[in-house]
Amino acid sequence: MNLKKFADHNTLSQFTAEYIAKKINQKPDSLLCLASGDTPIETYHRFVALVQAGKVDISQCTFVGLDEWVGFGPDDAGSCSYYVYRDLFNPLHLRPDQIHVFDAKADDLATECKRIDAVIRSKGGLDLLLVGMGMNGHIALNEPGTPFNLGCHVVELAESTKTVGQKYFTSQTELTKGITIGLRHLAEARDVILLVSGEKKASILRQALTGPITEEVPASIIQTRPNAHVWVDAAAGSLVS
Structure with missing residues (x-):
């Protein structure tokens, strides 16, 4: 893995946006899977600006959703896909055929x-996967204890994830399960970026990058990817060198 520290969140976000644009310019029909959450929002705003400025053409790209709260969808404020549509898909004016997100309201x-496994397989795997990291070390909604070899699956949410997830909703909301791509997809992706921001993530980041590779710390799988990018701001990276 390649660790790179940035002075602040804005610098981190601009660098990441430009990197995504560069990768698409190299492979215009890329399959991308990009996380929701607070950390990548500024990256998406800056990426949209690059597209609008004509610096990158996303017309041949396909986007896959990373995860979703079971029972929620793009029209539900607070859902994972709500934010990705708001900050990325809608500003990019993507065609419906370019977007594949989980239907977390599906009966089956x-x-x-x-x-979603079939979409990823049909494109020959993910060209670029951008993820964040939860306070318990989860990647997407792969909670501690999730086998590294799973593809897309449904998961029982950890109590800490249920608590932190409330920040995305305007009122108390019951969260019980998630649907997510698996860590097998991370292991197989051609390019992986782990973005981490903020002092509160410093301790779990150190554990993920320097502790044992274990399913109890899902983000530790990044150690198995020699060419994976771990990009952090100074606060998040304060305990690692």
């Missing part, structure tokens, strides 16, 4: 997992 979630 196992079939929904197979559908």
Whole structure:
């Protein structure tokens, strides 16, 4: 893995946006899977600006959703896909055929997992996967204890994830399960970026990067990817060198 520290969140975000644009310019029909959450929002705003400025053409790209709260969808404020549509898909004016997100309201979630697995397989795997990291070390909604070899799956949410997830909603919301791509997809992706920002992530980042590779710290799988990028701001990276 390649660790790179940035002075602040804005510098981190600009660098990441430019990197995504560069990768698309190298492979215009890229399959990208980009996280929701607070950390990448500024990256998306800056990436959209690059597209609008004509610095990159996304007309041949395909985008896959990373994860979703079970029972929620793009029209539900607070859902994972709500924010990705708001900050990325809608400003980019993507065509419907360019977007594949989990239908977390589906009656058959196992079939929904197979559908997203099939999309990724049909494109020959992910060209670029951008993820963040939870306070318990989760990647996407792969909670501690999730096998590294899983593809898309449904997961029981950890208590800490349920608590932190409330920040995305305007009122108390019951969160019980998630649907997510698996860490197998991370292991197989051609390019992986782990973005981490903020002092509160410093301790778990150190554990993920320097501790044992274990399913109890899902983000530790990044150690198995020699060419993965771990890009952090100074606060998040204060305990690692």
